[in-house]
Amino acid sequence: MIAGGAAIALLRATGARAQQPAALVPGKDRLIVRSPRPINLETRLGDLTAYHTPDDVFFVRNNYDAAPIAPAQWSMKIEGEVDNPRVLRLDDLQKLSMFTQDVTLECAGNGRSFHKPRASGIQWENGAVGNAAWKGVRLADVLRLARPRPTGRHVAFDGLDRPPTPQAPDFIRSVPIWKALEPHTMIALEMNGKPLPHLHGGPARAIVPGFVGSASVKWLERIIVLADEFDGFYMKSNYTAPRADNDKEIYSLQSLEVKSVIVGPTEGAKLPAGRTTVWGWAWSGEGELTGIDVSTDGGQSWSPGTFTGRWDRYSWRKWEAEWDARPGAHTMMARASDSLGRIQPTSRTFNRLGYRWNVIHAVKVDVA
Amino acid sequence: MWRSLRPAALLALTAGMALGLRLALASAQNTPIPQTPGWELVMRCVICHSVEVAVQQRFGPRGWSDTLDRMIKYGAPIPPEDKETLLVYLLRHYRDPAGR
Numbered sequence: 206m207i208a209g210g211a212a213i214a215l216l217r218a219t220g221a222r223a224q225q226p227a228a229l230v231p232g233k234d235r236l237i238v239r240s241p242r243p244i245n246l247e248t249r250l251g252d253l254t255a256y257h258t259p260d261d262v263f264f265v266r267n268n269y270d271a272a273p274i275a276p277a278q279w280s281m282k283i284e285g286e287v288d289n290p291r292v293l294r295l296d297d298l299q300k301l302s303m304f305t306q307d308v309t310l311e312c313a314g315n316g317r318s319f320h321k322p323r324a325s326g327i328q329w330e331n332g333a334v335g336n337a338a339w340k341g342v343r344l345a346d347v348l349r350l351a352r353p354r355p356t357g358r359h360v361a362f363d364g365l366d367r368p369p370t371p372q373a374p375d376f377i378r379s380v381p382i383w384k385a386l387e388p389h390t391m392i393a394l395e396m397n398g399k400p401l402p403h404l405h406g407g408p409a410r411a412i413v414p415g416f417v418g419s420a421s422v423k424w425l426e427r428i429i430v431l432a433d434e435f436d437g438f439y440m441k442s443n444y445t446a447p448r449a450d451n452d453k454e455i456y457s458l459q460s461l462e463v464k465s466v467i468v469g470p471t472e473g474a475k476l477p478a479g480r481t482t483v484w485g486w487a488w489s490g491e492g493e494l495t496g497i498d499v500s501t502d503g504g505q506s507w508s509p510g511t512f513t514g515r516w517d518r519y520s521w522r523k524w525e526a527e528w529d530a531r532p533g534a535h536t537m538m539a540r541a542s543d544s545l546g547r548i549q550p551t552s553r554t555f556n557r558l559g560y561r562w563n564v565i566h567a568v569k570v571d572v573a
Numbered sequence: 574m575w576r577s578l579r580p581a582a583l584l585a586l587t588a589g590m591a592l593g594l595r596l597a598l599a600s601a602q603n604t605p606i607p608q609t610p611g612w613e614l615v616m617r618c619v620i621c622h623s624v625e626v627a628v629q630q631r632f633g634p635r636g637w638s639d640t641l642d643r644m645i646k647y648g649a650p651i652p653p654e655d656k657e658t659l660l661v662y663l664l665r666h667y668r669d670p671a672g673r
Binding site for chain 2: 238239241242243321322323325326327328368369370371372373374
């Protein structure tokens with residue numbers, strides 16, 4: 206069985222690409238393929254031009270792939286520390302109060318490729334981030350149907366993605382109950398005004414705003430209310446980092462870091478002398494952005510930039526700064542700060558799995 | 574189950590390689606891998622994930638050895654005598670001199 210499976214897997218992996226050499230996934234051909242299997246696709250920074258990242262350029266991060274499931278076939282269990290275990294279908298969720306919010310998702314390993322020495326994992330540059338309008342129901346409303354017990358202090362999400370062997374760990378992540386019940390935490394059914402695409406977790410996924418992207422488990426099939434943090438590989442080993450106050454201990458990642466990227470001008474751009482606008486996006490997980498500083502001389506001097514345009518509690522914010530560009534080579538930098546007292550650093554201590562990369566983004570340009 | 578069928582999987586892999594290896598390499602055409610001794614062992618990794626997942630990593634001896642041990646624990650069909658060959662191959666081409 207496995208023998209045949211192995212050969213079929215080889216042929217499947219190759220056949221699909223032989224027919225479609227240019228695009229691994231139809232409609233996602235502008236993305237950088239970090240891995241075809243499982244599918245991991247990175248957005249080019251230059252494509253992050255809109256406040257809402259369109260589906261066709263939104264990054265994809267999978268630990269394992271999942272087979273598509275028809276919305277009519279989909280159901281989800283709620284079990285564990287609850288008095289009323291439930292199996293819910295899509296129409297059960299659609300009876301609950303729906304809301305829409307803009308949330309920025311960022312992979313915990315975004316920027317991993319910049320760590321020295323090389324850290325373990327998909328070698329993302331800056332483009333494992335995107336901002337979308339998510340429509341769905343509050344997780345708190347869904348949990349209430351199952352009547353969680355007071356002993357329930359964590360909520361785990363399990364999706365339809367499965368590891369390729371029985372020995373490999375299932376991808377299950379948990380969040381503390383305070384975050385599960387927080388009114389922004391949701392089960393999303395739509396993305397940017399359309400039913401949630403399969404690659405982004407459709408028919409239904411968790412959206413845990415402000416937390417690292419892995420908390421927002423896709424293709425939900427089971428929610429487990431637990432007394433303790435889920436005891437599995439993706440909580441206790443992966444998605445962990447050394448504690449700042451004691452690097453012998455590790456913790457499971459929760460909030461995203463405060464971070465910003467420069468979208469314009471792009472790396473290596475050749476600009477005419479004169480006034481130009483430097484701009485990009487900033488976000489800060491559980492914090493709220495309080496400032497953005499911009500440097501055009503490689504960090505020797507900084508001037509405040511301006512936040513502009515629409516934003517939501519857990520979305521990124523557009524920032525911009527005017528610059529009177531003089532001829533020569535210049536290094537642009539942006540540095541965001543937030544309400545938790547965090548500010549983007551100039552370096553990041555190496556961690557084996559390459560997380561928490563929010564080092565100040567620098568872009569080199571030439572002005573003629 | 575996987576563990577008990579491992580010899581069968583290895584057999585199949587060998588047989589499947591004749592059929593599938595050229596195609597598998599073609600699938601990795603954007604990420605060609607050097608054909609020095611041990612290169613064919615990398616094809617055992619692609620049972621579970623694409624070759625790109627492996628060859629974008631850079632580790633030192635301990636890092637690669639730990640990674641292979643973890644993959645073997647998860648069911649990768651790499652017996653001890655092949656692990657060493659694969660380790661030498663990976664360190665030859667995908668080593669980070671500063672890595673552990």
